[in-house]
Amino acid sequence: MRINEDLTKPVIAHAAKLDWVPSPAAGVDRRMLYRVGGEVARATSIVRYAPASAFPRHVHSGGEEILVLQGTFQDEHGDYPAGSYFRMGTLIAGFYSAYVQSYRFAATDGLTGAxxxxxxxxxxxGGLIAAIIGPQLVIWTRNALPGHAFAGSFLSQAMLALLAVPILLPLRRPAGSAAVHATAISARPLAQILTSPRYLLAVATGVVSYxxxxxxxxxxxxxxxxxxHSVDSAALGIQWHVLAMFGPSFITGRLMARFGKERVAAVGLLLIGGSALIALSGVDIAHFWGSLILLGLGWNCGFIGAxxxxxxCHSPSERGKAQGANDFMVFGTVACASFFAGSLLHSSGWSTVNWLVLPAVAFxxxxxxWRAASLPRNR
Structure with missing residues (x-):
């Protein structure tokens, strides 16, 4: 969608003459003044919320600014009466998150097998701990700097990230990793790694699971x-989902050591498929919560297994390119999936979203x- 996209030309719009366009969230409509993109877009809109309506948690990778014209706008951080203006930027936080994703691979340096x-x-x-501490930290510090709403929240999160620096700086590669330099000449080019069946299966498992x-x-x-259902019920469902995502991590490593990572990842995909079946069986609160909990459990097994x-399936000298390509494909898919979900829900409904899960899982x-069946149970 492209509305008044040419910023070199002057535009005069009379908002009262524009139609209200429904959003994917019930009771939330927009009068679109400027837009480049679909449901996820660079946009300027007048947004109307019906009483007790809400737009669920979402991400603006380029930032977001809001001016309250009438009534009171409310989010998880507080209430904002008419005349309130606030702006949030998250681009740099996105870069930080990308580097943090490498921690899970960095922890494997010098280790093998189980x-x-x-x-x-x-x-x-750590994701479980972050899911508990992060939101509370924002709430506790949002008014820490009088006259600068949320500045304290951003600073506190930055300080939390800096706490990792004195832990990370002393770390060195294990002595055995000196072989990396000796074998660097034998490292396969990325194109060859990408054609390896084992690598492609691992990447595809992560792409589908996440x-x-x-x-x-x-x-x-x-x-x-x-x-x-109420916004509070939706928020509580997501909280249970996050707990299910990270809570099993205490035992997932042991399960992989005993049964094999491919088998654990396959169970994760089965759980994701099961979550879709629960969602298709009804729209009561128990169906939503049960589906979200099973979805979180499936993600844990599927993504950690992948x-x-x-x-x-790569040598130490290939880890940078192999791991980087994996994360590019996994999180590129994640971004596309988040963009597509809202528009599909709006156009085709909740059942369609879940029906699409089943063929992806089966594929x-x-x-x-087949790969899991060809391997011994304990390796």
Whole structure:
């Protein structure tokens, strides 16, 4: 969609003459003044919220600014009466998050087999801690600097990130990793790595596991509100989902060591498929919550299993290019899935979102189960 996209030309728009365009969230409509893109776009709009309506949690990679014209705008951080203006920028935070994703691979340096699997799983436990501390930190510090709303929140999160620096700086590669330099000449080019069946299977498992989770999770809160459930119920459902995503990390590494990473990843995909079936069976609050919890459990097994598979199918000298290409494909898919979920929900409904999960799971399970069946149970 392109509305008044040419910024070199003057534009005069009379908002009262523009139609209200429904958003993916029930009760939230827009009068679009400027827009380049679909539901995820660079845009300027007048937004109207019906009483008790809400737009679920979402991300603006380029930032967001809001001016309250009438009534009171409310989010998880507080209430903003008419005349309130605030702006949030997240681009640099996105760069930071991209680097943090490398921690799970960095933890495997110098490790092999079950030790590597457990290291990846333990790093993912940090997501559980972050899910608890992060939101509370924002709430506790949002008014820390009088006259500068949320400045304290951004500073506190920056300080939290800096706490990792004295831990990371002393770290050195294990002594055995000196072989990296000796074998660098034998490192395969990226094009050759990308044609390796084992590597492609590992990457595809991560793409499908994380992509489907994001696809459904993005649409779920909007669907809950659209089917008459409260915003609080939707928020609580997402909280249970996040706990299910990271909580099992305490034992996922042990499960991979005992049964094999491919088998654990396959179980994760089955759980994601099961979450879609629960969602298709009804729209009561129990259906939504049960689906989200199962979705989180499936993501944990699928994504951690896929990460361990990637770590196993490249040499130490290839890890930078192999791991980087994996994350580019996984998180590129995640971004596309989050963009697509809202527009599909709006145009085709919650059932369509979940029906699309099932063929993706089946498509991925066939090679994954074949690979798992060809391997010994304990390696």
């Amino acid at each position: 030790g590597r699997d457990r290291a990846i799983s333990r790093v993912m436990v 992509g489907l989770m994001t696809f459904v999770m993005t649409a779920a809160p909007m669907a809950m509100v659209g089917h008459g 990460t361990a598979m990637v770590a196993e 991925m399970l066939v090679p994954l189960v």
